[in-house]
Amino acid sequence: MTRVPIRSSLKSRDSNSTSTDPDLRKRMKDYCRKLVAFMCTQVGVGGLVVGYAIIGAFGFMMIETQSQIPSAVCIRELIRKQYAEELWLSTASNRTINIFDKTTFRMVSNQILRRYQDNFTGDYRNENCSGLTATDLWSFPAALMFCLSVFTMIGYGTLVPQTPWGKAVTVIYAVLGIPLYVLYFLNMGKVLAQTFRSLYTWLHECTGKRKAGQRITVPSTACLWVIFGYVLSGSIMFAAWEGWNYLDSAYFCVTSLCKIGMGDLVPGWTHGDLTAESQTKLIINFVYLLLGMGLIAMCYDLMKEDVYVKAREMKEQILEIVDATHYQLEMCCKSEILK
Numbered sequence: 001m002t003r004v005p006i007r008s009s010l011k012s013r014d015s016n017s018t019s020t021d022p023d024l025r026k027r028m029k030d031y032c033r034k035l036v037a038f039m040c041t042q043v044g045v046g047g048l049v050v051g052y053a054i055i056g057a058f059g060f061m062m063i064e065t066q067s068q069i070p071s072a073v074c075i076r077e078l079i080r081k082q083y084a085e086e087l088w089l090s091t092a093s094n095r096t097i098n099i100f101d102k103t104t105f106r107m108v109s110n111q112i113l114r115r116y117q118d119n120f121t122g123d124y125r126n127e128n129c130s131g132l133t134a135t136d137l138w139s140f141p142a143a144l145m146f147c148l149s150v151f152t153m154i155g156y157g158t159l160v161p162q163t164p165w166g167k168a169v170t171v172i173y174a175v176l177g178i179p180l181y182v183l184y185f186l187n188m189g190k191v192l193a194q195t196f197r198s199l200y201t202w203l204h205e206c207t208g209k210r211k212a213g214q215r216i217t218v219p220s221t222a223c224l225w226v227i228f229g230y231v232l233s234g235s236i237m238f239a240a241w242e243g244w245n246y247l248d249s250a251y252f253c254v255t256s257l258c259k260i261g262m263g264d265l266v267p268g269w270t271h272g273d274l275t276a277e278s279q280t281k282l283i284i285n286f287v288y289l290l291l292g293m294g295l296i297a298m299c300y301d302l303m304k305e306d307v308y309v310k311a312r313e314m315k316e317q318i319l320e321i322v323d324a325t326h327y328q329l330e331m332c333c334k335s336e337i338l339k
Contacts, residue, residue, distance in 0.1 A: 013242055049184045049194065051152070056173055057143035063166045064138045105245070121339035132215075134162075141268070141282035148286055151177025154261035158269045189297025193218075193305075196298060220306045231257070233286055238267050241281055257292045 078265075137159060146159045150173055163168050201216045235249035244265065252265045268278035268284045 041078045045184045045187045047178075049151075049180060052177060052180060053147045053286075056147035056150075056177070057140055058171065059173075060143045060146060060161065060166060061138045061140065063133045064143075064161055064163060066163070139279060141279040141286070144286055145266075145268075145282050147264045148171070148178075148289060149212055149261060150174050150288070152179065152259060153181075154256060154259050154289075156261050156263035156266050158263050158266050185293065188294035189301040192294055192298035193301035196302065215309075217306050217309050218302045220303045223303050223306075226295065227299055230292055234292070237288075240261060242267055253292075256289055256295060 014071045023150075027267060142159055145156075149156045150170060161170055197216070197218055200218050200222065204216050229248060234253040235246050237249075238244060239246050239249040242249075248265055252267075254260075255261070255262050268281040
């Protein structure tokens with residue numbers, strides 16, 4: 001029976017481990033490279049944006065529901081009664097103020113009403129008077145819409161973090177999410193522009209308007225019509241849901257898609273309650289805005305190409321006019337010399 005030396009066996013194990021380690025590292029690098037390449041594609045970026053919003057929604061739900069917002073008691077009605085009584089005691093029942101003295105009456109009443117207004121607005125900003133708890137407010141659809149409004153830079157302001165941790169995480173979430181949204185905007189614009197360009201070219205071929213060797217570009221008017229149709233469909237949908245008029249619905253769609261985000265009109269938040277129907281509206285609003293921003297990116301890409309082509313054609317026309325003018329001047333000079 002032959003005995004294998006211990007040192008030789010250890011060396012063989014070391015050699016096997018060192019030979020497999022580079023292969024494992026190489027495979028891991030290839031997997032990471034493929035993963036990064038996929039995430040930079042249109043499908044990968046879209047999934048990454050949706051996943052980022054979902055993870056953020058669960059994170060903010062966990063943070064904001066830890067400390068309950070004092071919403072069970074709203075003192076707004078008590079403040080109103082208090083200042084109404086003070087107004088009565090300071091003006092009508094106060095014998096030192098002559099009720100026929102209009103200037104003094106207005107001065108005293110304006111001071112009281114101004115203090116009431118300041119307290120009322122401060123109470124409105126800092127207190128939740130809807131009777132809803134933090135768990136009710138930070139539902140998954142509401143948190144999802146909050147995340148969308150953060151990294152798309154809409155910023156409705158209907159739902160805001162109340163805890164210090166929530167505010168700190170919002171800052172970090174926005175700093176990381178805005179570049180991701182810009183990447184989504186650019187990639188989604190390219191893929192949708194390519195699809196719409198192919199469809200527009202196919203329609204030209206079907207109508208027989210395309211000439212041989214002609215390059216088809218989508219006109220800017222077609223892009224404007226697409227945006228108008230998307231805003232119109234959203235206006236009709238939100239008007240039917242929320243009971244808004246069509247002007248308010250169009251106002252919401254335009255301000256949201258343009259990332260202005262007034263926050264005075266948001267589907268699912270209009271009536272101040274968060275029912276199951278309003279939760280569904282928030283989800284559909286999330287999808288509508290995310291697709292709409294991709295559509296705007298598409299129109300931006302197509303209109304940029306159309307402007308570039310028209311600018312190049314204008315440049316060629318200007319050069320032709322300059323060459324023709326230069327040729328005419330040369331001919332005039334030659335004719336003058338011959339004379």
